[in-house]
Amino acid sequence: MLTVSQLFIYPIKSLGGIALTTAQLTDRGLQHDRRWMLIDDNNRFLSQREHAQMALFKIEVLADALKVTYTTDGSSISIPFLPLKNDLLDVTIWDDTCTGQLVSDIVDAWFTVKLGIPARLVYMPDETHRAADPRYTTQGTIASFADAYPALLIGQASLDDLNNRLLEKLPMNRFRPNIVFTGGEPYSEDLMNHITINGVDMYGVKLCARCVMTTIDQETIAKGKEPLKTLARYRRKGSKILFGQNLAFNSNGIISVGDELQVLSIHTEERFLLEAVV
Known part of the structure; x- marks a missing residue:
């Protein structure tokens, strides 16, 4: 079996x-799986392929938010399931382009400091249907x-x-x-x-x-x-x-x-x- x-x-x-x-x-897909994504200044996805330190961010799913902890220094941040911003933009994953929603300026600043590169977090709204x-x-x-x-x-x-x-x-x-x-x-x-x-x-x-x-x-x-x-x-x-x-x-x-x-x-x-x- x-x-x-x-x-x-x-x-x-x-x-x-x-x-x-x-x-x-x-x-x-599975609930919450890859519904968020970090992007660069060109709205292109960030990946461990170029930025291995992304593996050092560990995640917990709470009742109404994600808790992300950066294991290098133990700091963490809470990311609400519902974005705090209404800004929509086209984001790129490989050859695909779809709509993402910016989450929070505070969250963006935190990831930018931890990664040492410009980074913004986007969420995939239910209305986005990426084929x-x-x-x-x-x-x-x-x-x-x-x-x-x-x-x-x-x-x-x-x-x-x-x-x-x-x-x-x-x-x-x-x-x-x-x-x-x-x-x-x-x-x-x-x-x-x-x-x-x-x-x-x-x-x-x-x-x-x-x-x-x-x-x-x-x-x-x-x-x-x-x-x-x-x-x-x-x-x-x-x-x-x-x-x-x-x-x-x-x-x-x-x-x-x-x-x-x-x-x-x-x-x-x-x-x-x-x-x-x-």
């Missing part, structure tokens, strides 16, 4: 994640400020297999999944097409191409060559290094750690197939 073993959200894109036991699903990649999803599928899709699925067996190939084992937080499951063979998520968890239908739409963020220690921000160096030996397809499956869904519901993950159909398209390497 395949069982949900971990659930994570990342309320502010590229900052620390939060482990959950139960998650509410929304029309664009997921139409090449791989059905019409009407939307995403938050995530890179492209509503959620990311990884099997614990896949990480275990990778760690068996590494000299130093890595935690799951290097890969920033939303849903982790136990059971099955390593990389069985690659072929999952239609799955259901607690009555919620989800669809695997694209294998996840990995970047240098996976090489950043989320506690110390030390950078190395792993896991990309090892993954490149057996998880490369074309120019991409693949680990995990992007999911699409547009239904509400609740999923919890301990829920059964049922696979209703599998992919047969060539783009989901990788040659097995022992």
